[in-house]
Amino acid sequence: MTTFDAIIIGFGKGGKTLAVELANHNWRVAVIERSNKMYGGTCINIACIPTKFLAHQAKQVQVKEVQDPKVQLAHYDQAIQQKDELTAFLRQKNYNNLAQHENIQVFDGTASFVSDHEVQVTSNKEITILSAPRIFINTGAEAVIPNIAGIRKSQHVYTSTSILDKKKLPKKLAIIGGGYIGLEFASIYRQFGSEVTVLEGGPKFIAREDRDVADAVYDVLSKKGIDIKLNAKVIGLKDTQEGTVLSYEVAGNAEELHVDTVLLATGRKPNVDGLNLEAAGVKLDERGAIQVDAHLRTSVPHIWALGDVKGGLQFTYISLDDYRIVKGDLFGNGTRHTADRINVSYSMFIDPPLSRVGLSEEEARQKGYSIKVAKLPAAAIPRARLIQETDGFMKAIVDADTNKILGATLFCAESSEVINMVSMAIQMEQPFTFLRDHIFTHPTMGEALNDLFFSIKA
Incomplete structure (x- = not known):
């Protein structure tokens, strides 16, 4: 048995950052990672970085208005190669950052x-027992495989992870699930030239957004040639020589879809299988996530959980903030906690991207706020005209009694950057006039916040 000051299970954003922090405090740290393809975690290997890289490359293809299938295939092949090079570079860099530290050992x-202090590491070569007074779980999440007939036998079904390794551009792609992950892939593959059909089981398109926002996104994606079917219940799949036949129902009517590729975008679940949490006394919640308190301690006080494995928002920047909470708990005053996360912004990287922070209009009304609503078409923004990306609009919700910003939804070019300015204004509890009267550079999408909030009377 080898003893360390801390054991970190998983090489994700929170875990790897914490490992260096602990090591810099002269702790001896063991980091366990089951796959040498996942050094650095989900984000850089199978999520944020590779998907957003492909989204960027796909957009370049669209700008060129490429119609020749051979050219489209060549663009896709090049994009996949460059994506692989990028992730390999980042993976090695992340590995070196830990493995070359004198106080860190990677297993x-x-x-x-x-037990609650001991972890067994099983590799192809040997079984090793590690022990530490403090243990941190950072194992992330994995794709949910729905119970659909034929889905596990099909040779043409991919998850959001495995499709990133697909070398050949799909001709006809069916995406099961119309959530944010599914729509990002729909946008990417449509712009590369695939025929894309999205099968959403629910009656509402992106249900958590206001209907004017959802309708605008639906219209833009439909105009790009993405076929979105709501209330679509997938019954089964059956492979053929050409691909697979996907059977589904809409309002009780049986339909079939012939495709060569199927992407499952039906959600992700905490990755706890095989951890043998019972031996440590670590409890799960009703959704299968590790239970944690506001400081990320599990039911066992000397064991913490960070990132997607603890449930909640599945963003790499949340995992990074988990590190900050644990750091403060161990070395600071412990005042930082999960309840601080009142207004966390997010972006869906379709084209144009959809970004949001705070309350939607519907949510604000449900909570009983008296509100003012501001909207600005993207076509009214000089920068949008300049870059020829005029789809979408900006929308903001303001408390009529206090003039504080309650939330904003930006469906427009570069919204993933602009939303951070709105988020900071909300966090600072500034009135909407703070952004209305701020001096921005020109011509930028950010300066449109002047015009957006100018439409509201103080």
Whole structure:
């Protein structure tokens, strides 16, 4: 048995950042990662970085208005190669950052608890028992595989992880699930030239957004040639020589869809299988996530959970903030906690991107606020005209009694950057006039916040 000051299970954003922090405090740290393809975590290997890189490359294809299938295939092949090079570079960099630290030892293998202080690491070569007074779980999440007939036998079904390794551009792609992950892939592959059909089981398109926002996104994606079907219940799949036949129902009517590729975008679940949490006394919640308190301690006080494995928002920047909470708990005053996350912004990287922070109009009304609503078409923004990306609009919700910004939804070019300015204004509890009267550079999408909030009377 080898003893460390801390064991970190998983090489994700929170875990890897914490490992360096602990090591810099002269702790001896063991980091366990089951796959050498996941050094650095989900974000850089199978999520944020590769998907947004492909989204950027796909957009370049669209700008060129490429119609020749051979040219489209060549663009896709080049994009996949460049994506692989990028992730390989970042993966190696992340590995070196830890492995070359004198106080960190990286173990390749599968981790499982033996007790609340001991973890077994199983690799192809050997079984090793590690022990530490403090343990941190950062194992992320994995794709949910729905119970659909034929789905596990099909040779043409991919998850959001495995499709990133697909070398050949799909001709006809069916995406099961119309959430944010599904729509991002729909936008990417349509712009590369695939025929894309999205099958959403629910009656509402992107249900958590206001209907004017959802309708605008639906219209833009439909105009790009993405076929979106609501209330579509997938019954089964059956492979053929050409691909697969996907059977589904809409309002009780049976339909079939012939495609060569199927993407499952039906959600992700905490990755706890094989950890043997029972041996450590770590409890799960009703959704299968690790239970944690406001400081990310599990039911066992000397074991913490960070990132997607604890449930909640599945963003890499949340995992990074988890590190800040644990750092403060261990070395600071412990005042930072999960309840601080009142207004967390997010972006869906379709084209144009959809970004949001705070309350929607519908949510604000449900909570009983008296509100003012501001809207500005993207076509009215000089920068949008300049870059020839005029789809969408900006929308903001303001408390009529206090003039504080309650939320904003930006469906326009570069919204993933602009939303951060709105988020900071909300966090600082500034009135909407703070952004209305701020001096921005020109011509930028950010300066449109002047015009957006100018439409509201103080």
